[in-house]
Amino acid sequence: MKIAIMGAMPEEIAPILEKIGNYTTTEYAGNKYYEAKYKNVDLIIAYSKIGKVFSTLTATTMIEHFGAQKLLFSGVAGAVSPDLRVGDLIVATKLAQHDLDISAFGHPFGYVPEGSVYVDADKEMIAISKEVAQSMGKKIKEGIIATGDQFVANEARKNWILENFKADALEMEGGSVAVVCNALDVPFFILRAISDAADMDASFSFDAFLETSALESAEFVMQMVDRIIEK
Numbered sequence: 001m002k003i004a005i006m007g008a009m010p011e012e013i014a015p016i017l018e019k020i021g022n023y024t025t026t027e028y029a030g031n032k033y034y035e036a037k038y039k040n041v042d043l044i045i046a047y048s049k050i051g052k053v054f055s056t057l058t059a060t061t062m063i064e065h066f067g068a069q070k071l072l073f074s075g076v077a078g079a080v081s082p083d084l085r086v087g088d089l090i091v092a093t094k095l096a097q098h099d100l101d102i103s104a105f106g107h108p109f110g111y112v113p114e115g116s117v118y119v120d121a122d123k124e125m126i127a128i129s130k131e132v133a134q135s136m137g138k139k140i141k142e143g144i145i146a147t148g149d150q151f152v153a154n155e156a157r158k159n160w161i162l163e164n165f166k167a168d169a170l171e172m173e174g175g176s177v178a179v180v181c182n183a184l185d186v187p188f189f190i191l192r193a194i195s196d197a198a199d200m201d202a203s204f205s206f207d208a209f210l211e212t213s214a215l216e217s218a219e220f221v222m223q224m225v226d227r228i229i230e231k
């Protein structure tokens, strides 16, 4: 089996590469892909760069070029739900694109013809994440993640995303990775650790907590991989 582990920024995959230790690097389509044997599976690891376009390219490449059969995303996000604090983990049940807008034609936000507002994440991996959380003694929240090509550092925009998408967290890659994996029939799991509250202090909070939150998420994702391999 070949499992893809992806992030958006170097900080999000650094702890994973460190844990794997030995890997080969391949340059393809303007990005670096790291391949490794881990236990009895093949891993393909990469960070895409920020945003929906780069994450679409990387997820597609991991599947179509490198043959990944499952995809796990590890990264950080802004909290929308007041229950979520910096460092908390959120598992996406479904994802939407909050900046996709042809509402001028009467369509709902996040919708285009022949698409859907939400894309569901793989139920089996969500179930595994509950087992992992329990074995690690960690609390995880399941919820909706909204994705858009903007760093949200604004209470009004955040509330708009909450009202229109019932989102619990927001970030810039999950929704596009979901579309790719859904179209190519590859089960996917999106995990994020909170780095900020998407409010006026978001950029300061992000800078202060990126590394620790990214590590939190990466450690959990590696436990997920271990558990997937055991099954």
Ligand code: SAH
Binding pocket: 008, 009, 050, 051, 075, 076, 077, 078, 079, 150, 151, 152, 153, 170, 171, 172, 173, 195, 196, 197, 198, 199, 202, 206
């Ligand atoms: N500091 C970086 C930019 C980070 S953009 C630089 O200067 O290069 C924010 C990244 O973290 C994105 O990959 C996104 O997925 C996630 N993220 C965390 N908090 C977010 C927020 N409040 N709004 C949008 N994305 C957020």
